[in-house]
Amino acid sequence: MRLRQNLTIRQKHILWAWGLLALPVIFYVVIRFYPTGNAILLSFQNWNLLGDRTWAGAENYIKLWHDDVFWKVFRNTFVYLLLGTPISLVISFLIAFHLDRVRFMHGFIRMLYFLPFMTSAVAMAWVWRWFYQPVPVGIFNNILASFGIPQINFLNSTTNALPAVLAPAVWAGLGFQVIIFMAGLRAIPQSYYEAARIDGVSGFTILTQITIPLLKPTIIFITVFSSIGFLRIFDHVFNMTTNNPGGPLNSTKPLVLMIYDTAFNGFNMGYAAAQTVVLFTVLLCVSLLQLYLLRDR
Amino acid sequence: MNALKTYLLSGAVSLAAIGSAQAVEIEYWQYFFDARVTAMEQLIENFEAANPDITVNMTHFPYADYRTKVAAAIPAGEGPDVVQLFYGWLNDYVEAELIQPLPADTFDPARIDAEFFPMVQAMKDGDQYWALPTAVRSLALFYNERLFEEAGIESPPETLDELVEIAGQLTKRDGAGNITQVGITTGMNAQDHHWFREVLVRQMGGDPYENNYQTVNYNTDAGQAAAAFYTGLEAEHGVTAAGFMDEPQAAFKAGMAGMHIDGSFRIGALDKVRGLRWGVTELPANAEGMRSNYSSYWVNAITTKAEDERYDASVKFMEYVTSDEAMQIWLDVVGELPAKPSVGMTDANANHEVYGPFIRGLAYANTTIFANESAQRQVLMDMVQRVSIEDLPLTEALATAAEEEQVILDEYYAD
Structure with missing residues (x-):
């Protein structure tokens, strides 16, 4: 008690602050940092979940380097990112931009866009999987067939499968991005637009000179957020290709699915941890790069 | 009186003690x-x-x-x-x-x-x-009795040749040639990889593995014949479509498949399907009457x-x-x-x-001794898809599969 009385007000403040911070700090250390460190350690070991962990040195990383499937999967992951992020960004901006001006049933339309975001990814992926089936099950191919157009192999194709899996993933994320964009649009002061209009500036110039520059923080947020999402894509792929996870011929397999398969079907925890460390590094680099590129000058 | 009570009590206590010492x-x-x-x-x-x-x-x-x-x-x-x-x-x-x-x-x-x-x-x-x-x-051949009656087929197939013939009679296509009912379901992802390994390869005169399942041995004439028979069901005879109705058992449950190879664990699920009349018979034998199964x-x-x-x-x-x-x-x-x-x-x-x-x-x-069942299954799934999607010759696809599976086995048995 004496000790506390001897402290200055400033010291007491610091004590309080740390006291309150202790909870999240402990939480993060135990739930995040410790497992992360442990996973990095594990990536240098061999472990099948049952026996003892044994040292493997860099063996897991060397194996990864020579693993054709890994490079295929690595490429897939970036295809998800490089297709998914720009497409969803453009579509969600266009929707938000126009929805912002719609007064008629505004709330209802906004809800329609947001609904997929609230739906369970698993349920959605299964429904889409059935949409994509050949006749007599799949709705898309049934429509094509009824017009006499040859069927399209959506999922059973090494070229079509990845875009087919990506489409519902983009659609599911749209709602969230639209809401964020609309909040961003509303935050732009109306006076800028009024001033522009008085000067007789065209709509396109308003868009490129006022709206988009002022939306920059929003765009950064959405880009980083959705990039991380696409780099970690798993549930859509796993559930849409559940009979042949990541197939056909690994053409849709993202890194997370490979990690899952290595860890929980192959029980090769060390190798899975090495893959996880690679994913972690990639996520870190991509996030830092984006923050750097989109930083305020 | 008191002495007696004490005596009885102590007896009871010691009995209880013996009891608890034995209870495990x-x-x-x-x-x-x-x-x-x-x-x-x-x-x-x-x-x-x-x-x-x-x-x-x-x-x-x-x-x-x-x-x-x-x-x-x-x-x-x-x-x-x-x-x-x-x-x-x-x-x-x-x-x-x-x-x-x-x-x-x-x-x-x-x-x-x-x-x-x-x-x-x-x-x-x-x-x-x-x-x-x-x-x-173990595995057996399920068949849809209603579809058999409709096609006028009296009994389920006894041999692989009969299987192909009956499957042909049960297959239906729409005007554009799209398959709408398969004679037999196929899918290496389901039980077919077991059928291929332990049944077809053996029936063609081979032995799928050697050295107590540590060496792959199906990249042989027998394995070639087995793979040709299996992929031929779709490619040559057109009596099936891989991935038809998403998964084999779903097609059979929906009454859109004449025959379906599956395990005894499927019985319970099929029993619950209303309106599905099904029968079950042993896996078909080869021309010499030799049968095999996977357990x-x-x-x-x-x-x-x-x-x-x-x-x-x-x-x-x-x-x-x-x-x-x-x-x-x-x-x-x-x-x-x-x-x-x-x-x-x-x-x-x-x-x-x-x-x-x-x-x-x-x-x-x-019984196949697997090192990693899902990875070894994947190898055979990939083999079929290399042929059906990438048009690779079967011989090459089979050789690749055997190599890939050997790598899995070698890694597992290395330590």
Whole structure:
């Protein structure tokens, strides 16, 4: 008690602050940092979940380097990112931009866009999987067939499968991005637009000179957020290709699915941890790069 | 009077003490599957009635957590005394010293060799058994009776040639040539990879593996013939479509498939489908009448945690769960097949309308010893898709598959 009385007000403040911070700090250390460190350690070991962990040195990383499937999967992951992020960004901006001006049933339309975001990814992926089936099950191919157009192999194709899996993933994320964009649009002061209009500036110039520059923080947020999402894509792929996870011929397999398969079907925890460390590094680099590129000058 | 009371009381106390010294509690673990839990409860009840001094506590977990929980608990001296595990995991459990061999005096290997169906010998290492199943599973050919009647087919196919012919009669296409009903379902992702490995390759005169399943041996003429037959069902005869209605069993359940190869564990699910009239028959033989089958099973084993009186109790419990009585209960409650011919081959069981074909299949069944079942399955799935999607010649695809699978086996057996 004496000790506390001897402290200055400033010291007491610091004590309080740390006291309150202790909870999240402990939480993060135990739930995040410790497992992360442990996973990095594990990536240098061999472990099948049952026996003892044994040292493997860099063996897991060397194996990864020579693993054709890994490079295929690595490429897939970036295809998800490089297709998914720009497409969803453009579509969600266009929707938000126009929805912002719609007064008629505004709330209802906004809800329609947001609904997929609230739906369970698993349920959605299964429904889409059935949409994509050949006749007599799949709705898309049934429509094509009824017009006499040859069927399209959506999922059973090494070229079509990845875009087919990506489409519902983009659609599911749209709602969230639209809401964020609309909040961003509303935050732009109306006076800028009024001033522009008085000067007789065209709509396109308003868009490129006022709206988009002022939306920059929003765009950064959405880009980083959705990039991380696409780099970690798993549930859509796993559930849409559940009979042949990541197939056909690994053409849709993202890194997370490979990690899952290595860890929980192959029980090769060390190798899975090495893959996880690679994913972690990639996520870190991509996030830092984006923050750097989109930083305020 | 008082003296007498004291005498009686002390007698009662000492009796109670003896009682508690003999009472043993053992732990039994299995993964959660409704019918299995019910059956095991019944077995435990019977066992406890026969052995009043032993109590068996059953714990069950979701399948996904099972391995981790077992692995964490046993070294800590917690967990099970008797544990259920998939036959394919045996190696891992033995190497991690989680289980101990069954005592040879109670479980005499020679007697087990004679009494159990032959594929159970996969659980034997040298002159001791590590684990034993209560029940086993095998494959058979399900067929849709309604579609058979509609097409005027009297009986299910007996040979592979008949299979192709009947499948042709059962296949339907729409005006554009799209398949709308398959004669037989196919999909390496389902049970077909077992059918290919242990049945077709053997029927074509090959042996899918050598060196106790450590060397792939299907990149041979026999393997070539088996793969050609399998892929020919779609490519040549057009009686099936891979991935038709998403998965084979769904197509069969929906009544859109004439025939379907699946395991005995599918019986329960098919029974629940309203309006589906189905029958089941043994897997078709080759032209010479040779049949083969694939069998898999879950086994029970005694863990390294069980010592002293708990060990003795565990041995007794193992004896009971591998007894004829337990196997009959398991068949009646879970629908899984008895692991001994003495129970399986009784007239009632072997000629049973539904279980019969599966049980008869056990007599000539083989059990693949997998290093990583899902990865080895993937290899065969990829083989078929390299042919169907990437137009690779079958010989090349088969050679690649054999190489890829050998890598998986080599890695697993390296350490």
